[in-house]
Amino acid sequence: MNREPLIELRHVSYRLPAGRALLSEINLTVCRGETLVLLGQSGSGKTTLLKLINRLLDPTDGEVRIEGRPTTQWNPIQLRRRIGYVIQETGLFPHFTIERNVGVVPRLEAWPQQRVQARTLEMLRLVGLPPDEFATRMPHELSGGQRQRAGVARALAADPPVLLMDEPFGALDPVTRIGLQREFSSLASRLGKTIVFVTHDLREALRLATRIAMLEEGRLIAVYPADQFTSAIEPQIQKFIAAVRDGDNDLLNQEQ
Amino acid sequence: MAFLEYMYRNRDAVIELTLGHLQLVGIAILAAVAVGIPLGVAASRSATLKFWSLGFANVMQTVPSLALFGFLIPVTGIGGRTAVIALALYALLPILRNTCAGIAGVDRAVIEAARGMGMTSFQMLIQVELPLAMAVILAGVRVAAVTSIGVATIAAAIGAGGLGMFIFQGLSMVNNNVILAGAIPAAVLAIFADAALGWIERRYAVRVGRP
Numbered sequence: 001m002n003r004e005p006l007i008e009l010r011h012v013s014y015r016l017p018a019g020r021a022l023l024s025e026i027n028l029t030v031c032r033g034e035t036l037v038l039l040g041q042s043g044s045g046k047t048t049l050l051k052l053i054n055r056l057l058d059p060t061d062g063e064v065r066i067e068g069r070p071t072t073q074w075n076p077i078q079l080r081r082r083i084g085y086v087i088q089e090t091g092l093f094p095h096f097t098i099e100r101n102v103g104v105v106p107r108l109e110a111w112p113q114q115r116v117q118a119r120t121l122e123m124l125r126l127v128g129l130p131p132d133e134f135a136t137r138m139p140h141e142l143s144g145g146q147r148q149r150a151g152v153a154r155a156l157a158a159d160p161p162v163l164l165m166d167e168p169f170g171a172l173d174p175v176t177r178i179g180l181q182r183e184f185s186s187l188a189s190r191l192g193k194t195i196v197f198v199t200h201d202l203r204e205a206l207r208l209a210t211r212i213a214m215l216e217e218g219r220l221i222a223v224y225p226a227d228q229f230t231s232a233i234e235p236q237i238q239k240f241i242a243a244v245r246d247g248d249n250d251l252l253n254q255e256q
Numbered sequence: 257m258a259f260l261e262y263m264y265r266n267r268d269a270v271i272e273l274t275l276g277h278l279q280l281v282g283i284a285i286l287a288a289v290a291v292g293i294p295l296g297v298a299a300s301r302s303a304t305l306k307f308w309s310l311g312f313a314n315v316m317q318t319v320p321s322l323a324l325f326g327f328l329i330p331v332t333g334i335g336g337r338t339a340v341i342a343l344a345l346y347a348l349l350p351i352l353r354n355t356c357a358g359i360a361g362v363d364r365a366v367i368e369a370a371r372g373m374g375m376t377s378f379q380m381l382i383q384v385e386l387p388l389a390m391a392v393i394l395a396g397v398r399v400a401a402v403t404s405i406g407v408a409t410i411a412a413a414i415g416a417g418g419l420g421m422f423i424f425q426g427l428s429m430v431n432n433n434v435i436l437a438g439a440i441p442a443a444v445l446a447i448f449a450d451a452a453l454g455w456i457e458r459r460y461a462v463r464v465g466r467p
């Protein structure tokens with residue numbers, strides 16, 4: 001793999017105006033082409049970290065560098081258009097058709113109409129939403145899984161080098177979720193995007209990640225390649241894994 | 257049905273005063289929309305402005321209409337102009353409040369997504385916030401228009417004409433038929449305005465289905 005760093009966080013902290021720290025002293029590098037999963041419980045600071053990358057938030061200490069340049073020196077509008085963003089409830093624009101939703105960023109970037117349309121149809125096909133059937137539908141006419149696909153298509157439309165995904169599959173039923181995870185992981189490796197993926201689901205992390213970064217209460221516990229994560233030595237990670245395993249065992253025991 | 261006969265005999269006056277009434281209300285609502293919606297947008301960006309503008313519009317609403325007409329006479333004189341200003345001040349609150357409420361009611365996830373996509377604040381307003389708030393804003397305009405049609409009957413007291421002419425005349429003559437010749441067309445106007453604005457609301461406000 002190409003080890004060229006694309007996103008670097010250096011001594012990054014983020015404190016609320018009231019003084020409470022949501023993130024403390026984070027040092028983290030995301031390399032070009034990898035999928036880095038931020039894993040942690042609710043309130044561990046995963047989403048905050050993501051927002052520091054596309055400058056929806058500015059760090060109170062330290063700096064975030066994208067392509068070697070601190071985010072504070074990027075024009076936030078330009079930066080965000082180079083970074084695809086998928087959130088849990090998709091945030092599809094409810095008053096736009098699916099086609100219009102997917103074409104939002106290319107249109108903001110003032111692509112010519114024909115190119116926007118060609119790209120939109122290409123993206124819909126890519127995520128498995130046949131344009132004939134879906135292009136003119138409204139978001140509320142889609143199922144949760146289909147909306148999530150449309151969200152991914154929208155994030156990819158302007159061909160950004162980076163994708164940020166905030167629990168994109170979190171609200172889906174388990175069967176749909178696993179299907180989408182599979183498709184997404186093959187899509188990700190095909191497109192060669194740099195992806196930062198937030199989840200609290202250990203299995204999802206193991207399935208999708210190149211590397212997994214464990215967060216707890218605003219601190220970065222450790223970063224491991226996905227295949228070494230379950231044998232991590234940090235007690236916090238062992239506890240997290242054990243908690244998931246115990247939960248499963250309880251269920252299995254009940255069933256017997 | 258003596259009032260129908262009275263209206264028929266005075267049909268020219270009824271038509272003229274109805275049109276005059278409509279003109280008073282129409283200009284006042286246009287003015288209130290032209291001020292209220294931009295002010296509401298600005299107020300949704302600034303808590304201080306929201307506090308003061310909504311406070312002002314609320315106070316205006318509590319002043320009895322006859323008193324408001326009276327207060328304005330020394331400033332703008334008697335006649336249509338004063339009536340329009342007073343009516344516009346009354347219409348401000350529902351339009352301003354609904355603009356604020358409509359914008360505040362736009363789904364947070366959608367706003368977050370719009371920012372994350374790299375929309376500028378202006379693009380967000382035009383492409384996302386206003387279209388999604390439009391149903392609520394139009395509902396405010398509808399309330400403002402219907403109440404204005406009622407309040408505008410009082411404008412006759414300061415020489416602004418309108419259907420209030422019949423009402424005040426009928427009151428002084430103690431003649432219900434004359435009062436009804438003003439009150440009934442005003443009621444019909446209100447119902448018509450409500451239906452027309454309701455149609456616009458359905459026709460142009462974006463339909464957002466809930467999954």
